[in-house]
Amino acid sequence: MKIVIIGGVAGGASAAARARRLNEKAEIIVFERGLHPSFANCGLPYYVGGKIEARAKLLVAPIEMLRERHRLDVRIRSNVTSIDRENQSVTVQNLDSGESYSESYDKLVIATGASPFRPPIPGIDGSRLLALRDLHDADRLHDLATSSATRAVVVGAGFVGIEIAENLQRRGLHVTVVELCDQILPPWDQEMILPVDAHLRKQGVDVRLEESATSFSEDESGLTVQLHSGKSIEADFAVVCIGVRPESALASEAGIECGPRGGIITNEHMQTNDSNIYAVGDVAQVRCFISNNPTQIPLAGPANRQGRIAADHMSGRSSTYRGTQGSAIVGIFDMTAAMTGLSEKQLQRSGTSYEKIYIHPSDHAGYYPGAAGMTLKLIFAPESGMILGAQAVGTTGVDKRIDVIAMAIQAGMTVYDLEEAELCYAPQYGHAKDPVNMAGFVASDVLRGDQPIVHIADLQSRHNAGDQLIDVRTPPEFAAGHIPGSISIPLESLRGRLDELSTNRPITTYCKVGQRGYLAAKLLNQYGYHASNLSGGYKLWSNVSIRPDISS
Secondary structure (H helix, E strand, C coil), rough: CCCECCHHHHHHHHHHHHHHCCCCCCCCEEEECCCCCCCCCHHHHHHCCCCCCHHHHHHCCCCHHHHHCCCCCEECCCEEEEEECCCCCCEEECCCCCCCCEEECCEECCCCCCEEEECCCCCCCCCCECCCCHHHHHHHHHHHHCEEEECCEECCCCCHHHHHHHHHHHHCCCCEEEEEECCCCCCHHHHHHHHHHHHEEEEECCEECCEEEEEEEEEECEEEEEECCCCCCECCCEECCCCCEEHHHHHHHCCCEECCCCEEEECCCCCCCCCEEEEEEHHHHEEEECCEEEECCHHHHHHHHHHHHHHHHCCCCCCCCCCEECCEEEEEEEEEEEECCCHHHHHHHHCCCEEEEEEEEEECCCCCCCCEEEEEEECCCCCCEEEEEEEECCCCCCHHHHHHHHHHHHCCEEHHHHHHHCCCCCCCCCCCCCCCHHHHHHHHHHHCCCCEEEEEEHHHHHHHHCEEEEEEHHHHHHHHCCCCCCEECCHHHHHHHHCCCCCCEEEECCCCCCHHHHHHHHHHHHCCCCCCECCCCCHHHHHHHCCCCCCC
């Protein structure tokens, strides 16, 4: 069998290595436009920032290893310019000599990835405008960050944009982030990411939301970025990180079906509409594991698995890709934001019904030194309790909890299963009732009717309708800040002050994080009141109140 793979990195290199392990006699050719067929593209920002000091550390599988250990025919500086499906061949241009030749295949894997989106903005092709896709880009950015440059603009506040902003800031540059959306890290729900936004600003990064670059102009002294608002920013260089687009033109021109966003349509085996051609990684359109809808999420983990599955299938195995559920994590200085599954905004767009809860646990037992808080949001189906998604923000322990919930989603578990999950415990690592368990307890109580809740988005309308809003924290806590319109009745005093409350008007209770509010609502309901607890408590309300236009 002769296998040709277009592109390396996560998907292509994984497909090549797996194919070799399964078939020692196969002829396997990997065409790569650049110099390095397998490198850690997720590590590029940290090389720019100096966290990864040695550039060689980014070379996951050097060419020598691919050629000698795996006996792969790796051809760098080779650009595939066309696919002839009828004759099962590709045309390849040697980028050094300029010569072109034809190469046949029995099975073809397209792993061309996705390229940074470059909108038609005046000046965007200037020498001081950079992207970050490969080692060549990282070298240029590294040189600028370690030279005499002092000011940088990052256009786009997604994963890569935020990571670049952090690393340039660590290099001592003054960094301005320009983002068209009304939040950084758009995949997350806005209320979850507001503390991260505040933390980023606290570190000295200038964040400009609901703003866009309309032009770039260069002179000998630097770069001017003109903004939609009419303002401008002076910088030494700018990095454009406003998303990626699948590099699927090669496939489309060959008659391979692509989706509306440009991704190559694949089946569960990663095959295209041509059974001899597979597509893997960021260029491929796959299915969402939860909704089963077509999706494209450029992540390294799924790309690696897709490469393995394509190699399995062309080798006669029945491997299938389950779908992508969007498990992702990003570090922002000493904070972490992680997510898995569907976000609330995605569910709203699709018209899917859902319920949600918030908890604010610490990463490990509070009596053990160093405990740090986090906020965890769990989204689930209101009838079955099926877990639809989760997000968490904090400093430590965030990745562990989202990983556990990601596995629960893979297993088709419900919030009731989270109650029963047995997780390892010692005071320096967690709680006897882990945050994952606590999320399950709260969500299950909501579904059982044991914990009626009110969401912040509904708070004002309920208050306007005459609902009673009770702050059950201590008087000093209330004096330090409270929700407007609320009255202070500490939980410990509640039983003795019931006559101050009306049984004819609904009551919303709240505390700092939700536990005392829950106890107060339980107590009141047993005395004949109609009480609900504010989900997320005063802590979440404080975050959201920074942006009064928030709707989630």
